[in-house]
Every structure is written in structure tokens, then in C-alpha cells.
Amino acid sequence: MTLAEKNQVAQLENLLEFAPMAVAVFDTASTQTLLLNNAFQTLFGYTLTDIPDLAAWYDKSFALPEASQQSVSPRLTRIEEGASPNLPPFSIETSLGSKDGSVRQVCISLTLFEGKKFFYVNDITDHLIIEQRLQVRSDMLEMVAKSSSLKDVLTVIVQQVQRESPPSLCSVLLFDKQEQRLLLGAAPNLPGFYNQAIHGIHVGPNIGSCGAAAYHNQRVIVEDIDTHTNWQAFTELTQKAGLTSCWSDPIRGADGTLLGTFAIYNSPSPTPTQKDIEQIQFASNLASIAIENHNAHQELERRAYFDYLTGLANRRSFFELSSNLLKQASALKENCALLMMDVDHFKKINDVHGHDLGDLVLKHLAKNSLANLPEGAIMGRIGGEEFAILLPDTDRVSTLEVAESLRESLSAEGLTSYDNQTIYYTVSLGITFSFGLHCYTDELLREADTALYKAKQTGRNRVCMFNGC
């Protein structure tokens, strides 16, 4: 080799050594490794000592469940066979394992040149992740638009994060504000017994990673579950489930309120990197859209059927429920009673104590009446301060007893106002019966209303029956 040729080879080696793409060069005859360039060593962590020849590289990098020898080797053999100095290199996409156990998605191409095999490895992991995330985002939005179940939508998000960083396992827990608990949203790959045990855990400063993340409304990183105090109470459970680490991020709504938590268990790196944080944020943001949409939907449904102030059935749903009950009762020839209840001098209560206290009276009446009604009774708010109650399968005596006990308990109890005063109020009731006949709700309501009018006319704070009952 002339000096000029030697210089050319050295220049070529230098070019390959510092090329931005990972390059591995093997001797075709001996299969010995000639070069693993800088980019290759940085990407996979392997040096010449780890990969002395082609077989060692295949063993180390291709022995993944995702890229088993069976599927990749024949394709590599094919590209080796097809490779020629005269043909453009053709490539395959696959997963390759790194020395630290992480998995990279790559595009490999091969050229043969002067008795050497040149493998060019292009790392497309980040590119694929972005593509997958865009796909997941659009799938998720489509599912939300089609009103898929919240569990299904959250499962799509969880599976994307798990796909991005094997062998991690993820869960979404939903915040139950009233009970201050976390309920299972989606955790498709965590063991069933673990999910069962976690469903309903309390929110608290030292409760696992999720209970604590929800309590502090900030990310909680537990690198070693076995030794962390937050997890002491769950050691038996986490060991049985094979869980070693858990990062949990609060999922917040657009206005910052807590909606739930997103947890990543057994992440490949013990502490989250910037990329991991971006990943958690991506998942939390998508989960937040899904949960907020679900909550808004439920709230709309609730408003369609229930009275916003008292939580009782509203006029429309009282009519629906009572019509069904009246139909069933007439088929069985059972007697139903319909009661109308109205707060006495409610205008005066509002005028003297204010509208807010008036509202409090209505809530108090609803809550206490429900507690005193027999099983199977239906109660609804059908007007401002007017309530209707349907008692199935009843008779005159027991209905009177129910009505009198409602009237007495409400007037006796009184309620505590915002400024700690005890306010007393009374109610009047009118009653009518279906006598096992086929009756419509509105006709029974008219009769009960007539009886109620009589109760008002004859002094209020009393119960009256419709004529002939």
C-alpha cells in the first residue's frame, strides 16, 4: 500500500469513527469485529471487548423477545446475501438491546466493501415514539368523541407508556374527592390481586407513591419500594407483585384540581430523566383530558335526572320513575300512594333569613325525608318548594303514618343556619291513592295537590287526604 493509500484508509477510518450514525465493521471472512465507532458505543454501550465478532453482536443485541434471532437473523442473512458493492444498501427495522438493558428501535443497513461488512445503525426510537404518541393522541381523542368507556381510553394511554419503556408497568388511579380515596382507573398489566388491594386507598402524606402524590399534589419518586417508609405497609403485596420502584404524578384538570394519579412501576432507570418526565407529562395530560371529559359527561347526566340543589330526582325523572312504578303496581293490583309536600310560608323564610337559608331548608328537608321513607319509595323535587313522594304497595293507615312522621320529624328537628341559629319550619302534605288502578302520575299529582291545598287552607303543618280517600 502506498503512503497515499494508507492516508486514504486512515482518513476513511477517522470518518467512520466520528460519523454521527452508529457504524459496526466486521471482517467478512473471519467475522472478527474491526470497528465499533463512537456513536455505536454511545448508543449501545458495547465496546470491542464485549463484541469481538459478529456472532457476539447477534447474541447480545438481537436476543430480545421483540427481535428474536428467529425473525431477525434470516432477514439479516438475506440482506447480507443481497448486499453488494454495486447495489444500494437495503435495510430492516428492528429492536436492539443495549448493554444497560434498554431497547432501541433501529433501522439497520449493510454494505460489503473490500472484504468487510459495514453495518449502519440508525436510531429511530425517538422518532417512532413521537409517531406513536401522535397516533395514541388521535386514537384517544376519537375514543373520547365516541364516548368510549373511561377505562378503555386510559388503557390506551397506559399501554403507550409501557411500550415506550419496557419493562415498566403503569396505572391510572382516579381521585374520589368526597371520600379522599383513589379508585382504580386502568392498570391492564399489574396483577389483579394488586389492583384489588390498591382500589380505594386513602390519600395521605405517606401512603405509597400515589396516595402521597395525590395528597401533596406533586410528583413522588420512590426508587426502592422495599426500603421506602411510604411503602412499609404494602411490602408483602409489592414483593408478591414483583414491584421495585414507583414514580407517581398527579393528574390535574385545566383549572389545577386533582383528578387522579399516573404511576410508573419498575421503570428501567431508577431516577427519572428529562425524557421520562416528558413521558409522564404526556401521559398525565392525555389522561386529564379523558377524565375531565368523563366527569363533564357524568355531571350532564346527573343534571338531566337529578335536582342540582337537593340531589333528589328532578320533575322529569320523578315522572319517569313513578310512571314505571304505577304501571307495575296496576298489573299486580297493588295500591300506591302519592304524597305532595310543601314548605309552609317558605316565602317568609326567604324574606326573613335570606335565599341561602331557604336553600338550606330545602336540602335539610330532602335529606331528612329520604332518611325517614320506607324502602322502595321514590321522592322528587317537582317545583321550587314542592316535593312529591310515591309509596308503592301501601295502604291508608301506613301512608298516614309515613306522612305524619315526616311532618313531625321535620318540624321538630329544625336546622342550624350558617350563623349557628336553629331555624324551625313546618310542612303540609296532601295524599291520594291509585287503589291498584292504572293511573297517570300527573292525574295523581293533581289530586294530591288539591289535598295539599286543603291542608294549607285549614291551617298548614298538617296532612290531608284527597276527597274519598
Ligand SMILES: Nc1nc2c(ncn2[C@@H]2O[C@H](COP(=O)(O)OP(=O)(O)OP(=O)(O)O)[C@@H](O)[C@H]2O)c(=O)[nH]1
Ligand atoms: N331559597 C329558595 N327559594 C325558592 C326556591 N324555589 C322557589 N323558592 C321560593 O319559594 C317561595 C314560594 O312561595 P309561595 O308559593 O308564596 O308559598 P309559601 O310562601 O311557601 O306559602 P304557602 O305555600 O302558602 O305556605 C317563593 O318565594 C320562591 O321564590 C329555591 O330553589 N330556593
